[in-house]
Structure formats: C-alpha cells, structure tokens
Amino acid sequence: MLQSTQEKKDKGHQIFNEEQLEGVNFDLTPKHVAIIMDGNRRWANQNGLPFEFGYVKGAARLKEIVQAAIELNILTLTVYGFSTENWKRPKEEVETLLNLFKEYLITERDDMVKHGVCLTVMGNASAFNEDLREVIIDTQKATSAGTKLNLVLALNYGGRDDIRRALTRIAQDCVDKKLQPSDVSETLIGQYLDTANFEDPDLLIRTSGEFRLSNFLIWQLAYTEVSVLKDFWPDFKAEHLLSVVKNYVNRERRRGI
Numbered sequence: 001m002l003q004s005t006q007e008k009k010d011k012g013h014q015i016f017n018e019e020q021l022e023g024v025n026f027d028l029t030p031k032h033v034a035i036i037m038d039g040n041r042r043w044a045n046q047n048g049l050p051f052e053f054g055y056v057k058g059a060a061r062l063k064e065i066v067q068a069a070i071e072l073n074i075l076t077l078t079v080y081g082f083s084t085e086n087w088k089r090p091k092e093e094v095e096t097l098l099n100l101f102k103e104y105l106i107t108e109r110d111d112m113v114k115h116g117v118c119l120t121v122m123g124n125a126s127a128f129n130e131d132l133r134e135v136i137i138d139t140q141k142a143t144s145a146g147t148k149l150n151l152v153l154a155l156n157y158g159g160r161d162d163i164r165r166a167l168t169r170i171a172q173d174c175v176d177k178k179l180q181p182s183d184v185s186e187t188l189i190g191q192y193l194d195t196a197n198f199e200d201p202d203l204l205i206r207t208s209g210e211f212r213l214s215n216f217l218i219w220q221l222a223y224t225e226v227s228v229l230k231d232f233w234p235d236f237k238a239e240h241l242l243s244v245v246k247n248y249v250n251r252e253r254r255r256g257i
Contacts, residue, residue, distance in 0.1 A: 015068050015238045024072070024242075028249045030202035032076040033069065033241075034224070037062070037215055039208030039232030046232070057234035060106050066117060068238035069149055072245050076150040076198050080216050084124070084158030099157060102132050107137040112139070116148030122194035123157030124165070147163045150198065155160075157194070159218030168193035195220055203248050207233045225251055 037058055044054030062079065069077045082097055105119075112119060121136045128136075136155075169192050173179040179188075190196065200220045204213075207232040213221065227244045229236065 013184075013245040014071065015064070016071055016242060020239075020242060022073075024246060025211040025249055026073040026200050029073045029226075029245050030248050031072050031074065032078070032199050032201045032203075033245075034078040034080075034157060034201040034204045034217055034221070035065070036080045036204070036208055036210075037236075038206060038214075038216060040234060042208065043232035043234040051093060052100075054056075054232075054234055055097060055100050059100055061236060062104075063108060063111070063237055064114075065236070065241055066149065066151060067115065070115065070117075072242065074149065074245075076152060076201075078122075078152035078154065078195070078198070078201065078217070080154050080157070080214070082123075082155045082157070083215060084156060084161050085215065087127075087156075098128065098132060101153075102135050104257055105135050109139050109142050112143045112146065112151070116146045117143055118146030118149070119143040120150060120152045120197070121155055122152055122162075123155045124161060127156050144249050152195070152198065154216070158215045159213070159220075160215055162194050162217075163189075163219055189219070193219060200224065203227065203244070205229065205244055207231055207236050223253075225253065 040054035041051045043055075043057065044051050047053075055242070066077065081101060086097070087094060111117075119140050121140060125133055125136060166189060170179065170184060170189070174181060190200075200222070201217065201224045204217075204221055204224045204226045206226070206228050209228060211228055217224075225248055227236040227247065229240060229244070231240060
C-alpha cells in the first residue's frame with residue numbers, strides 16, 4: 001500500500017524547500033501523472049551534440065522528476081519511454097535507446113529500492129532481446145516492495161496496441177466461456193489494459209511544445225487534464241513539474257458536466 005500524505009511529509013523534502021511548496025494543497029495534487037518525454041533529439045541538435053547525448057540527459061532528468069513526484073505526493077508516474085512506432089527510427093538510434101533503458105534499470109535499481117519506488121514496465125516486451133527482458137523482470141522484482149511511488153515505464157507501448165491486446169484477451173475469454181459478450185463494459189475493458197492496476201491519469205504533461213497524444217494511453221486519457229510545455233525533455237526540471245502541479249490544483253475538473 002502506498003504511503004499517506006502525512007507519512008510522505010514526515011520524510012522531509014530533498015528537492016523543494018518550504019518556500020517553494022508554500023500554499024500547495026497536497027491532498028489536491030494529481031495522484032497519477034503521465035508524461036510524454038519529448039524533444040531529446042532536438043535538444044541534442046540544438047546544443048550541437050550527437051543524438052545519444054539527448055537521451056542520456058533525458059534519463060538523468062527522469063531521476064530528478066521521480067524524486068520530485070514523491071515530494072509532491074504523486075502516487076503514480078507513467079512515462080512514455082519507447083513507442084510501438086519508434087521501431088521505424090534508424091537502427092542505430094533504436095539500439096542506443098534500448099541499451100539506455102537497460103543501463104538505466106540496472107544503475108537506478110538500488111536507488112529505486114532505497115527511495116521506495118515500485119517499477120512497472122508496460123507494453124509488449126516480447127519484441128525485446130532476452131537480456132533486456134531479464135533486466136526488466138529483475139528490476140520489477142527488486143522494487144516490488146516500494147511504497148512511495150509507482151513508476152510505470154511504457155516500453156514498446158502504443159495506445160491502440162494496448163486496446164488491441166486487451167480486446168484479443170476479452171475475445172478469447174468469451175470463446176472460453178469465461179465471459180459473455182454482455183459482460184463487456186468500459187470497466188471490464190479497463191481491467192484488461194496494461195494500466196489495469198492503476199487509476200487513469202489525472203494530468204498529462206507533454207514537453208517540446210507538440211500538441212498531440214502520439215498514441216499514448218488513448219483510452220485512459222479520456223478525462224485527463226493536459227499541460228504542454230515548450231521546453232525539451234532534457235530541460236524539464238523539478239521546478240517545471242511543481243509549476244504544472246500548482247496550475248492543476250487550481251483547475252476545475254468538470255468531467256463533461
């Protein structure tokens with residue numbers, strides 16, 4: 001079970017000081033934040049660096065944002081790491097990305113355990129090589145007792161593929177007489193999606209100024225508040241997350257009413 005607001009406050013803050021957090025109502029902060037971490041390649045190009053430097057910087061930025069999320073009483077942080085469409089990128093770039101994910105999971109494993117982060121990797125992992133799959137499994141097992149934050153890393157994930165795989169399993173369960181077609185509801189479909197163990201995101205953040213979902217959580221984002229920032233992901237700091245969260249707290253969520 002994840003820790004309560006008071007338990008988190010009692011641990012103190014490591015990134016934000018009391019002045020920065022003044023006036024933040026922790027009971028109203030988004031409990032599930034999703035992030036499309038966009039702009040790594042453009043950041044590298046803008047700074048005259050090879051593309052891989054953008055991804056390395058982006059991985060380092062994720063570590064900071066994970067800690068900031070804990071301090072802001074966010075319970076689940078879902079980040080778009082590698083989409084089903086990313087396979088279309090140059091082979092060298094794909095290999096660099098996959099190696100970076102493997103390295104990140106290995107090097108950050110102890111810190112995740114230390115800081116109470118529980119890792120879940122969602123998406124279709126069957127396309128990855130055995131080494132990466134083993135690292136994913138090992139890191140999920142090592143962090144399974146984390147109580148401060150659910151970190152959900154979307155790898156080889158696509159919103160449409162998520163729905164396709166869910167409907168395939170539902171259809172098979174109907175064939176196997178475990179379900180009747182009349183049983184299929186929005187709630188049941190949600191139970192077959194990769195995010196079945198989590199509430200839908202309250203807030204979606206996209207960096208780099210692009211106004212599109214890019215096939216990310218397209219079922220789950222139906223009533224999610226959206227914030228788009230012009231900053232590239234490697235420039236997205238804890239202060240940016242704090243600003244977006246403060247803005248979210250002051251929004252009126254109508255949910256179609």
